[in-house]
Amino acid sequence: MGSVLFTPLTLRGLTLENRIVVSPMCQYSSEDGFANDWHLVHLGSRAVGGAGLIILEATAVEAIGRISPQDLGIWKDEHVAPLARITRFLHEQGSVAGIQLAHAGRKASTAQPWKGGGPIPLSDKQGWKPVGPSAVPFDADHTVPEALDEAGIQRVVRAFVEATERAKAAGFQLVELHAAHGYLLHEFLSPLSNQRTDRYGGSFENRVRLTREVVQAVRKRWPEELPLFVRISASDWTEGGWNLDESVALAKLLKQDGADLIDCSSGGAVPGVKIPAGPGYQTHFAERIRREAGIATGAVGFIRSAFQADHIVRTEQADVVILARELLRNPYWPLHAARELHATVPWPPQYERAQD
Numbered sequence: 001m002g003s004v005l006f007t008p009l010t011l012r013g014l015t016l017e018n019r020i021v022v023s024p025m026c027q028y029s030s031e032d033g034f035a036n037d038w039h040l041v042h043l044g045s046r047a048v049g050g051a052g053l054i055i056l057e058a059t060a061v062e063a064i065g066r067i068s069p070q071d072l073g074i075w076k077d078e079h080v081a082p083l084a085r086i087t088r089f090l091h092e093q094g095s096v097a098g099i100q101l102a103h104a105g106r107k108a109s110t111a112q113p114w115k116g117g118g119p120i121p122l123s124d125k126q127g128w129k130p131v132g133p134s135a136v137p138f139d140a141d142h143t144v145p146e147a148l149d150e151a152g153i154q155r156v157v158r159a160f161v162e163a164t165e166r167a168k169a170a171g172f173q174l175v176e177l178h179a180a181h182g183y184l185l186h187e188f189l190s191p192l193s194n195q196r197t198d199r200y201g202g203s204f205e206n207r208v209r210l211t212r213e214v215v216q217a218v219r220k221r222w223p224e225e226l227p228l229f230v231r232i233s234a235s236d237w238t239e240g241g242w243n244l245d246e247s248v249a250l251a252k253l254l255k256q257d258g259a260d261l262i263d264c265s266s267g268g269a270v271p272g273v274k275i276p277a278g279p280g281y282q283t284h285f286a287e288r289i290r291r292e293a294g295i296a297t298g299a300v301g302f303i304r305s306a307f308q309a310d311h312i313v314r315t316e317q318a319d320v321v322i323l324a325r326e327l328l329r330n331p332y333w334p335l336h337a338a339r340e341l342h343a344t345v346p347w348p349p350q351y352e353r354a355q356d
Contacts, residue, residue, distance in 0.1 A: 006341065020053075024231075025057055028112040033071065035085075044089050046095070049331040055099065055174070058183070067107060099167050106136070106142065108130040109128050119143055129146055175226075176230065176231055177230045177231070186232070186233055188210040190241055204246060227261065229261045230262055234266050237274070251295050252292075287317040298318055309321040
Protein backbone atom coordinates (compact mmCIF):
# COMPACT_ATOMS: atom_id res chain seq x y z
CA MET A 1 0.00 0.00 0.00
CA GLY A 2 1.53 3.31 -1.10
CA SER A 3 1.74 6.50 0.85
CA VAL A 4 -1.34 8.72 0.75
CA LEU A 5 0.66 11.62 2.20
CA PHE A 6 2.51 11.93 -1.09
CA THR A 7 -0.51 11.87 -3.39
CA PRO A 8 -1.62 15.10 -5.10
CA LEU A 9 -4.55 17.19 -3.89
CA THR A 10 -6.51 19.42 -6.25
CA LEU A 11 -8.49 22.36 -4.89
CA ARG A 12 -10.31 24.34 -7.55
CA GLY A 13 -7.73 24.76 -10.34
CA LEU A 14 -4.66 24.28 -8.16
CA THR A 15 -2.90 20.97 -7.49
CA LEU A 16 -0.59 20.39 -4.52
CA GLU A 17 2.04 17.75 -5.22
CA ASN A 18 1.66 16.29 -1.72
CA ARG A 19 -0.38 16.78 1.46
CA ILE A 20 2.39 18.40 3.55
CA VAL A 21 1.83 22.06 4.39
CA VAL A 22 4.22 24.46 6.08
CA SER A 23 2.17 26.21 8.73
CA PRO A 24 2.33 30.01 8.98
CA MET A 25 5.05 30.76 11.53
CA CYS A 26 5.71 34.31 12.69
CA GLN A 27 9.37 35.24 12.33
CA TYR A 28 9.21 38.73 13.92
CA SER A 29 12.01 39.75 11.58
CA SER A 30 10.61 42.49 9.34
CA GLU A 31 11.11 46.23 9.28
CA ASP A 32 8.01 48.25 8.36
CA GLY A 33 6.39 45.02 7.15
CA PHE A 34 8.91 44.28 4.41
CA ALA A 35 10.06 40.75 3.59
CA ASN A 36 13.84 40.36 3.46
CA ASP A 37 16.60 37.80 2.98
CA TRP A 38 15.66 36.00 6.19
CA HIS A 39 12.19 35.23 4.84
CA LEU A 40 13.57 34.08 1.49
CA VAL A 41 16.00 31.64 3.11
CA HIS A 42 13.61 30.49 5.84
CA LEU A 43 10.79 29.75 3.40
CA GLY A 44 12.99 28.73 0.49
CA SER A 45 14.66 25.98 2.50
CA ARG A 46 11.25 24.43 3.21
CA ALA A 47 10.46 24.48 -0.50
CA VAL A 48 13.75 22.77 -1.31
CA GLY A 49 12.81 20.32 1.45
CA GLY A 50 9.79 19.14 -0.48
CA ALA A 51 6.67 20.65 1.15
CA GLY A 52 3.68 20.78 -1.18
CA LEU A 53 2.37 24.08 0.16
CA ILE A 54 4.14 26.82 2.08
CA ILE A 55 1.96 29.42 3.81
CA LEU A 56 3.74 32.61 4.80
CA GLU A 57 3.40 33.82 8.35
CA ALA A 58 0.55 36.02 9.57
CA THR A 59 0.89 39.01 7.26
CA ALA A 60 -0.78 42.17 8.49
CA VAL A 61 -3.44 43.83 6.36
CA GLU A 62 -3.06 47.04 8.39
CA ALA A 63 -0.06 48.49 10.18
CA ILE A 64 -2.06 48.42 13.44
CA GLY A 65 -2.92 44.79 12.72
CA ARG A 66 0.60 43.55 13.38
CA ILE A 67 1.27 41.42 16.43
CA SER A 68 4.63 43.13 16.79
CA PRO A 69 6.35 46.01 14.98
CA GLN A 70 8.52 43.35 13.32
CA ASP A 71 5.64 41.45 11.68
CA LEU A 72 5.41 40.90 7.95
CA GLY A 73 2.95 43.21 6.20
CA ILE A 74 0.98 43.62 3.02
CA TRP A 75 -0.83 46.88 3.71
CA LYS A 76 0.93 48.91 1.00
CA ASP A 77 1.93 48.35 -2.60
CA GLU A 78 5.64 48.62 -1.81
CA HIS A 79 5.41 45.31 0.07
CA VAL A 80 4.63 43.41 -3.14
CA ALA A 81 8.05 43.24 -4.83
CA PRO A 82 9.96 41.57 -1.93
CA LEU A 83 7.13 39.05 -1.56
CA ALA A 84 7.17 38.33 -5.29
CA ARG A 85 10.85 37.43 -5.02
CA ILE A 86 9.89 34.74 -2.50
CA THR A 87 6.94 33.33 -4.44
CA ARG A 88 9.09 32.96 -7.55
CA PHE A 89 11.66 30.91 -5.69
CA LEU A 90 9.07 28.70 -3.96
CA HIS A 91 7.35 27.96 -7.24
CA GLU A 92 10.66 27.19 -8.95
CA GLN A 93 11.20 24.44 -6.35
CA GLY A 94 7.79 22.87 -7.01
CA SER A 95 6.00 24.18 -3.91
CA VAL A 96 2.85 26.28 -3.93
CA ALA A 97 3.22 29.68 -2.27
CA GLY A 98 0.37 30.71 0.01
CA ILE A 99 -0.02 33.67 2.34
CA GLN A 100 -1.94 34.07 5.59
CA LEU A 101 -3.69 37.45 5.75
CA ALA A 102 -4.16 38.58 9.32
CA HIS A 103 -5.16 41.29 11.76
CA ALA A 104 -4.02 40.92 15.36
CA GLY A 105 -6.85 42.96 16.87
CA ARG A 106 -6.54 43.42 20.62
CA LYS A 107 -3.39 41.25 20.76
CA ALA A 108 -1.45 43.73 18.61
CA SER A 109 1.47 45.96 19.59
CA THR A 110 3.60 43.47 21.52
CA ALA A 111 7.34 42.93 21.69
CA GLN A 112 9.21 40.13 19.92
CA PRO A 113 9.07 36.85 21.89
CA TRP A 114 12.79 36.91 22.65
CA LYS A 115 12.26 40.35 24.18
CA GLY A 116 9.54 39.10 26.48
CA GLY A 117 6.58 39.28 24.11
CA GLY A 118 4.67 41.63 26.37
CA PRO A 119 2.51 44.57 25.32
CA ILE A 120 4.34 47.72 24.24
CA PRO A 121 3.29 50.77 26.30
CA LEU A 122 1.54 53.55 24.41
CA SER A 123 4.32 55.85 25.60
CA ASP A 124 6.80 53.82 23.52
CA LYS A 125 7.13 55.18 19.98
CA GLN A 126 7.07 51.62 18.61
CA GLY A 127 3.67 50.90 20.10
CA TRP A 128 0.13 51.81 19.07
CA LYS A 129 -3.41 51.47 20.38
CA PRO A 130 -4.94 48.16 19.28
CA VAL A 131 -8.53 47.65 18.17
CA GLY A 132 -11.04 44.91 18.88
CA PRO A 133 -14.73 44.07 18.92
CA SER A 134 -15.06 45.49 22.44
CA ALA A 135 -13.03 47.66 24.79
CA VAL A 136 -11.84 44.57 26.66
CA PRO A 137 -8.08 43.85 26.88
CA PHE A 138 -6.59 40.39 26.37
CA ASP A 139 -5.34 40.47 29.97
CA ALA A 140 -4.60 43.00 32.72
CA ASP A 141 -1.24 43.90 31.18
CA HIS A 142 -2.49 44.57 27.66
CA THR A 143 -3.68 47.95 26.45
CA VAL A 144 -7.44 48.38 26.44
CA PRO A 145 -8.37 48.22 22.75
CA GLU A 146 -10.53 50.68 20.92
CA ALA A 147 -13.86 49.07 20.09
CA LEU A 148 -14.38 49.19 16.33
CA ASP A 149 -17.45 51.05 15.13
CA GLU A 150 -19.16 49.98 11.90
CA ALA A 151 -16.99 52.31 9.84
CA GLY A 152 -13.91 50.74 11.41
CA ILE A 153 -15.23 47.25 10.69
CA GLN A 154 -15.77 48.09 7.03
CA ARG A 155 -12.26 49.58 6.91
CA VAL A 156 -10.92 46.22 8.09
CA VAL A 157 -12.90 44.37 5.43
CA ARG A 158 -11.48 46.69 2.76
CA ALA A 159 -7.98 46.14 4.15
CA PHE A 160 -8.36 42.37 3.71
CA VAL A 161 -9.61 42.87 0.15
CA GLU A 162 -6.77 45.23 -0.78
CA ALA A 163 -4.27 42.82 0.78
CA THR A 164 -5.77 40.04 -1.33
CA GLU A 165 -5.18 42.03 -4.49
CA ARG A 166 -1.57 42.63 -3.46
CA ALA A 167 -1.17 38.92 -2.74
CA LYS A 168 -2.34 38.18 -6.28
CA ALA A 169 0.11 40.75 -7.67
CA ALA A 170 2.92 39.12 -5.65
CA GLY A 171 2.27 35.76 -7.30
CA PHE A 172 0.65 33.84 -4.45
CA GLN A 173 -1.59 30.97 -5.52
CA LEU A 174 -3.43 30.52 -2.24
CA VAL A 175 -4.76 32.82 0.45
CA GLU A 176 -5.52 31.81 4.03
CA LEU A 177 -7.56 34.13 6.25
CA HIS A 178 -6.53 34.09 9.92
CA ALA A 179 -9.61 33.72 12.12
CA ALA A 180 -7.88 31.90 14.99
CA HIS A 181 -5.61 32.27 18.03
CA GLY A 182 -7.39 35.21 19.60
CA TYR A 183 -6.72 37.65 16.78
CA LEU A 184 -9.29 40.03 15.36
CA LEU A 185 -11.65 37.74 13.43
CA HIS A 186 -11.54 35.17 16.23
CA GLU A 187 -12.18 37.97 18.73
CA PHE A 188 -15.48 38.65 16.99
CA LEU A 189 -16.34 34.92 16.94
CA SER A 190 -15.71 34.28 20.62
CA PRO A 191 -18.18 35.51 23.26
CA LEU A 192 -15.21 35.77 25.63
CA SER A 193 -13.92 38.79 23.71
CA ASN A 194 -17.01 39.98 21.87
CA GLN A 195 -19.36 41.86 24.18
CA ARG A 196 -21.08 43.90 21.48
CA THR A 197 -24.83 44.48 21.42
CA ASP A 198 -25.11 45.50 17.76
CA ARG A 199 -25.37 43.29 14.67
CA TYR A 200 -21.78 42.10 15.17
CA GLY A 201 -22.29 40.73 18.67
CA GLY A 202 -24.50 38.50 20.79
CA SER A 203 -25.96 35.67 18.72
CA PHE A 204 -23.95 33.16 16.73
CA GLU A 205 -25.23 34.72 13.52
CA ASN A 206 -23.98 38.15 14.61
CA ARG A 207 -20.60 36.98 15.92
CA VAL A 208 -19.75 35.18 12.67
CA ARG A 209 -20.83 38.15 10.55
CA LEU A 210 -17.41 39.82 10.21
CA THR A 211 -15.58 36.60 9.33
CA ARG A 212 -18.20 35.83 6.70
CA GLU A 213 -18.04 39.35 5.29
CA VAL A 214 -14.28 39.08 4.94
CA VAL A 215 -14.48 35.65 3.30
CA GLN A 216 -17.18 36.79 0.89
CA ALA A 217 -15.36 40.01 -0.01
CA VAL A 218 -12.02 38.25 -0.50
CA ARG A 219 -13.58 35.47 -2.56
CA LYS A 220 -14.98 38.05 -4.99
CA ARG A 221 -11.51 39.50 -5.59
CA TRP A 222 -9.46 36.28 -5.45
CA PRO A 223 -9.27 34.39 -8.76
CA GLU A 224 -12.05 31.83 -9.09
CA GLU A 225 -9.57 29.08 -10.02
CA LEU A 226 -7.45 29.56 -6.86
CA PRO A 227 -8.36 28.21 -3.40
CA LEU A 228 -9.15 30.10 -0.22
CA PHE A 229 -8.37 28.66 3.23
CA VAL A 230 -9.63 29.87 6.61
CA ARG A 231 -7.77 29.10 9.83
CA ILE A 232 -10.02 28.88 12.87
CA SER A 233 -9.61 28.04 16.52
CA ALA A 234 -12.10 25.18 16.69
CA SER A 235 -12.36 25.55 20.48
CA ASP A 236 -11.47 28.14 23.12
CA TRP A 237 -11.01 25.20 25.52
CA THR A 238 -12.98 26.95 28.25
CA GLU A 239 -16.60 27.19 29.38
CA GLY A 240 -18.54 29.97 27.73
CA GLY A 241 -16.12 30.24 24.82
CA TRP A 242 -16.26 29.38 21.15
CA ASN A 243 -16.71 25.63 20.72
CA LEU A 244 -16.57 22.79 18.22
CA ASP A 245 -20.31 22.76 17.55
CA GLU A 246 -20.07 26.40 16.51
CA SER A 247 -17.00 25.62 14.41
CA VAL A 248 -18.92 22.98 12.46
CA ALA A 249 -21.77 25.43 11.89
CA LEU A 250 -19.34 28.15 10.81
CA ALA A 251 -17.54 25.79 8.42
CA LYS A 252 -20.83 25.01 6.68
CA LEU A 253 -21.43 28.73 6.17
CA LEU A 254 -17.88 29.40 5.01
CA LYS A 255 -18.20 26.63 2.43
CA GLN A 256 -21.25 28.47 1.05
CA ASP A 257 -19.22 31.69 1.09
CA GLY A 258 -16.48 30.21 -1.09
CA ALA A 259 -13.91 28.81 1.35
CA ASP A 260 -12.21 25.62 0.18
CA LEU A 261 -10.46 24.31 3.30
CA ILE A 262 -10.69 24.89 7.05
CA ASP A 263 -7.33 24.92 8.84
CA CYS A 264 -8.25 23.53 12.26
CA SER A 265 -6.27 24.93 15.17
CA SER A 266 -7.51 25.98 18.62
CA GLY A 267 -7.08 28.28 21.61
CA GLY A 268 -5.67 31.76 21.98
CA ALA A 269 -8.81 33.69 22.88
CA VAL A 270 -7.99 34.20 26.54
CA PRO A 271 -4.93 33.55 28.71
CA GLY A 272 -4.50 30.86 31.34
CA VAL A 273 -6.49 28.13 29.61
CA LYS A 274 -5.38 24.54 30.17
CA ILE A 275 -5.07 22.79 26.81
CA PRO A 276 -4.50 19.00 26.78
CA ALA A 277 -1.71 19.23 24.23
CA GLY A 278 -0.12 16.08 22.88
CA PRO A 279 0.51 14.28 19.57
CA GLY A 280 -2.42 14.91 17.25
CA TYR A 281 -4.49 16.59 19.97
CA GLN A 282 -6.34 18.82 17.49
CA THR A 283 -6.87 16.24 14.76
CA HIS A 284 -10.37 15.37 15.97
CA PHE A 285 -11.41 18.96 15.18
CA ALA A 286 -10.39 18.50 11.55
CA GLU A 287 -12.07 15.08 11.35
CA ARG A 288 -15.44 16.23 12.66
CA ILE A 289 -15.54 19.45 10.65
CA ARG A 290 -14.60 17.53 7.50
CA ARG A 291 -17.26 14.92 8.09
CA GLU A 292 -20.14 17.13 9.21
CA ALA A 293 -19.52 20.28 7.18
CA GLY A 294 -18.48 18.49 4.01
CA ILE A 295 -15.44 20.68 3.46
CA ALA A 296 -11.74 19.86 3.17
CA THR A 297 -9.74 20.33 6.36
CA GLY A 298 -6.17 20.61 7.56
CA ALA A 299 -4.92 19.03 10.78
CA VAL A 300 -2.30 20.80 12.87
CA GLY A 301 -0.66 20.28 16.26
CA PHE A 302 2.23 18.03 17.30
CA ILE A 303 2.24 16.06 14.07
CA ARG A 304 5.76 14.67 14.13
CA SER A 305 6.24 11.35 12.39
CA ALA A 306 5.77 10.38 8.78
CA PHE A 307 3.53 7.47 9.74
CA GLN A 308 1.37 9.67 11.96
CA ALA A 309 0.94 12.21 9.16
CA ASP A 310 0.17 9.53 6.58
CA HIS A 311 -2.35 7.89 8.93
CA ILE A 312 -4.24 11.17 9.41
CA VAL A 313 -4.70 11.59 5.67
CA ARG A 314 -5.21 7.88 4.94
CA THR A 315 -8.03 7.58 7.49
CA GLU A 316 -9.69 10.73 6.14
CA GLN A 317 -9.34 12.72 9.33
CA ALA A 318 -8.01 15.59 7.23
CA ASP A 319 -6.99 16.33 3.66
CA VAL A 320 -3.62 17.87 4.54
CA VAL A 321 -1.30 17.94 7.53
CA ILE A 322 0.02 21.33 8.55
CA LEU A 323 3.38 21.25 10.33
CA ALA A 324 5.21 23.98 12.20
CA ARG A 325 7.69 22.91 14.89
CA GLU A 326 8.77 19.77 13.05
CA LEU A 327 9.59 21.78 9.94
CA LEU A 328 11.40 24.38 12.01
CA ARG A 329 13.60 21.63 13.38
CA ASN A 330 14.05 19.94 10.01
CA PRO A 331 13.24 21.80 6.78
CA TYR A 332 13.81 18.56 4.87
CA TRP A 333 11.27 16.54 6.85
CA PRO A 334 9.15 15.84 3.72
CA LEU A 335 12.08 14.24 1.89
CA HIS A 336 12.92 12.05 4.88
CA ALA A 337 9.22 11.19 5.32
CA ALA A 338 9.04 10.09 1.69
CA ARG A 339 11.90 7.66 2.26
CA GLU A 340 10.30 6.27 5.41
CA LEU A 341 7.02 5.75 3.57
CA HIS A 342 8.72 4.39 0.43
CA ALA A 343 7.19 7.16 -1.66
CA THR A 344 8.80 8.24 -4.89
CA VAL A 345 9.46 11.98 -4.91
CA PRO A 346 11.82 14.16 -6.96
CA TRP A 347 14.83 14.89 -4.79
CA PRO A 348 16.66 18.10 -5.66
CA PRO A 349 19.50 17.06 -8.00
CA GLN A 350 22.03 18.78 -5.71
CA TYR A 351 21.05 16.28 -2.99
CA GLU A 352 21.07 13.06 -4.98
CA ARG A 353 24.34 11.92 -3.40
CA ALA A 354 22.95 12.55 0.08
CA GLN A 355 20.22 9.92 -0.17
CA ASP A 356 22.35 7.04 1.04
